[in-house]
Amino acid sequence: MHYDVIILGAGAAGLMCAAQAGYRGRKVLVLDHAPKAAAKIRISGGGKCNFTNLNVKPENYICANPHFVKSALARYPALQFIELVERHGIDYEQRAHGQLFTLDGAGKIIAMLRTEADWAGVELRLGCSITQVQANAQGFGLVTSQGTFSCHSLVVATGGLAYPKLKASDFGMQLAQQFGLNVITSQPGLVPLVFKYPWKDWFAELAGLSLEVEICCQGQCFREAMLVTHQGISGPVVLQISNYWQPGLPISINLFPGVEVLAQLQQFKANNQTLSKWFGQYWTKRFTQAWLQKYPFENLLANASDKALEDYAERLTNWTLYPETSAGYDKAEVSLGGVDTDEVSSKTFEAYKQPGLYFIGEVLEVTGHLGGYNFQWAWASGHACGQVV
Ligand SMILES: Cc1cc2nc3c(=O)[nH]c(=O)nc-3n(C[C@H](O)[C@H](O)[C@H](O)COP(=O)(O)OP(=O)(O)OC[C@H]3O[C@@H](n4cnc5c(N)ncnc54)[C@H](O)[C@@H]3O)c2cc1C
CATH class of the missing domain: 3.50.50.60 (FAD/NAD(P)-binding domain)
Known part of the structure; x- marks a missing residue:
């Protein structure tokens, strides 16, 4: 032998x-x-x-x-x-x-x-x-x-x-x-990220939604599809960034990669148009509603100050979240x-x-x-x- x-x-x-x-x-x-x-x-x-x-x-x-x-x-x-x-x-x-x-x-x-x-x-x-x-x-x-x-x-x-x-x-x-x-x-690596209350419930309501986003953590960024799950977020972009994320660290999500968000919002404001109409170009009604419940804003953009609009655009392109944990080895690749x-x-x-x-x-x-x-x-x-x- x-x-x-x-x-x-x-x-x-x-x-x-x-x-x-x-x-x-x-x-x-x-x-x-x-x-x-x-x-x-x-x-x-x-x-x-x-x-x-x-x-x-x-x-x-x-x-x-x-x-x-x-x-x-x-x-x-x-x-x-x-x-x-x-x-x-x-x-x-x-x-x-x-x-x-x-x-x-x-x-x-x-x-x-x-x-x-x-x-x-x-x-x-x-x-x-x-x-x-x-x-x-x-x-x-x-x-x-x-x-x-x-x-x-x-x-x-x-x-x-x-x-x-x-x-x-x-x-x-x-x-x-x-x-x-x-x-x-x-x-665990290449793994979905899990959130605790209240984010967990917020994501659970939107489970199944898919968006192309860019996510960054520790100087690394990936742009691909993000999938909302009952526990938090998954999809290729989340699996990629999970390799760089550690418990306690934030992730930053750009919900509109490649879009000049502030310039577009300013244009809508100048044209006396609404925020929900702007979102409607990119997002489903369900996600727009959930987002606006979480982050309310003047719907008629003409009523918003330039500074408030800047801050809102910043939130949309640099949405900072703190995952609680990863989904563990059972779900890791x-x-x-x-x-x-x-x-x-x-x-x-x-x-x-x-x-x-x-x-x-x-x-x-x-x-x-x-x-x-x-x-x-x-x-x-x-x-x-x-x-x-
Ligand atoms: C769900 C999933 C999807 C994936 N999809 C992809 C993909 O599409 N593309 C990609 O590039 N990678 C993918 N991966 C990752 C990829 O499968 C691994 O990186 C790759 O298989 C590693 O190869 P390896 O030979 O080192 O280990 P493995 O392929 O895991 O092989 C290890 C072997 O060792 C054996 N073994 C373990 N412990 C013992 C022991 N105590 N005694 C005897 N034998 C033992 C195991 O039974 C196994 O057969 C995926 C992983 C998962 C879990």
């Missing part, structure tokens, strides 16, 4: 790494405690898997060391994964912001990764719990629910904490700590934090303190923006590691 390489986690990064190592003639075993491989891929992108993005840049990633992602991303660009997808005859489409989705479902990407692993001679064991990992003279010894195994190189690709119902676990982080590596505390990237090589992903031990994918303290960037990180880090293990 000795292997050259054992990979823990049959997700995006683990399967990519396994095939690469297998093609190099390595004897590879992949172990996963879940009954099916790559469960997160199956539900990703609303079941269509946003598998990469045409505009991948290091700036699309959050990591304490912003240079860490550069090498792997450069060596395995999105075009290389697209070439693989095309070689497997998988149809895909490009959506806004360079996002690529399958046309026939995320299962096609899983089938492709499993086929590649099969072709590369990789052995896969699912439903296998790992109870013990020890370094030994040959490399590593593992005790599992399916027997004991040993290997020369051990790759940890057990992902992050988001979506525990799909068997996400902190196993990789714990293993890193077992070998003396620093771990940066995790928190990723986890922020993870194994400190200072502990591993950005070229090989091998731990400096423990030769032969590697960490790839989301288990590392690398989090991508929404839009296919997290999978591209899994492919790129898995590919780089697969070349060296």
